[in-house]
Amino acid sequence: MKKQLTLILAGLMTLALAAGCKEKTPEVTEQQKPAAAAPTAPAAKGKSGTVVETMNSGGYTYLQVDTGTEKIWAAAPEFPVKVGDPVVVPEGMPMANYHSKTLNRDFEVVYFVDSVMVGGEQAAAGQSTMPEGHPPITAAEGNGVDVSGIKKAEGGNTVSEIFSAKSELAGKEVTVRGKVVKFSPQIMGKNWIHLQDGTGDNGSNDLTVTTDSTVNVGDTVLVSGVLNTDKDFGYGYQYAVIVEDAKIIVE
Template identity: 65%
Template sequence: MKKHLFYLSIGALALTLAAGCKNEAPKSAEAPQAQAETPAPPASQAKTGTVVETMNAAGYTYVQVDTGSEKIWAAAPEFQVKVGDSVAVPEGMPMPNYHSKTLNRDFDMVYFVPAVMVGGAEGMAAVAAPATGEMPSGHPPISATKAEDVDLSGLAKAEGGKSIEEIYTGKAELAGKEVTVRGKVVKFSPDIMGKNWIHLQDGTGGEGTNDLTITTNVTANVGDTVLVSGVLTADKDFGHGYQYDLIIEDGKVTVE
């Protein structure tokens, strides 16, 4: 009976996460255009076991879990857990040969998941809090600053460039070509999948057409004005729910 309630708890958490992230997931959501979220997996796919090692890094908690048949590493937005705790890890994004710059550590495989269920004396408690700091990107702190907290007024369009709204409007003809855009960083997620992730806005566009995602090796802060250039990719699917209507990968970013 407890095991049945346990899996029901995982399912309930998954539905809560999916509903809470609905407005910022791709395709209509990373509506990214705000930020990509991992879709909730079926509870039956969760791996259960005991935590044998754990550590925090830039807004994420890493746990090594002994399932009885294997040991796996998983990472989720920072939560409370200790060695010896029973946990359930839902299916997530596998990252083979992952190097964490924050931890300066290599992992053969890490599963980045929306949340990890931790078992307590009273049963199972869902503990998933938004990361605030660097990410993960997979993982590290995710800035809690909202776009409305960033002043987007007075931004001049890049010389010879496009506004974010124009990029979305011209998606069909611009895909696969280099574009240049100026905007302000409304979210910065470092060291995720070996790259830094920027959400850029310039005050143009409406919901779904006002936020552009860029991956880069450059570091920026929320509120920074940046000039970005790079090849625009449309309908990018990294798998495991990480989908983007538009994205500039490995963009050249200059903080102004």
């Protein structure tokens, strides 16, 4: 009898242990399975068209552009634009199913870009033209400005040095003194300066600068800003070196 009871108790203990192990075995539920990757929109190509809706929010300007064949939404750091303006939207990063918290609005796709070209003679996508008045890519003529005898900025660089050391200086703040040989206001929301200091040869003697400051041709200025290299604005327009959003001191 005792032997039978012993066998029964042993069997019950074995069943209990098996049941406990089963309860500890995790089950993979649908919620635990990796979610499928969200579909991404194709990269935007440069498109020209007319603004049909626009608003500012959170430091960005959102605009809907009618290209004649479709309507797209784009967003760029805040800039002046109004309904009816002709614009060119360069290639940008597509954000699918984007929700703007500041606008409390959903967009099927928004293309985020560095800037939108407004006004002037806009080009169809893929053409190598920029808005009317855009500073030329090649070095500006001196316009009769005397650039001799300009003293190098203390702790800074000459125009020629910036070109020759662009790889080492890329992404860093540079300081350069020179004379304004060309000034183009309010192109793509910025003022554009061509700066020369008498150093460098053709192709390395003219530095392009963008800024909010206003200057005059012939002014001697001290420029400080971050140097960007191989900057591509699309449509075949590239700058080997450019100082963007610079601080300007007129001397």
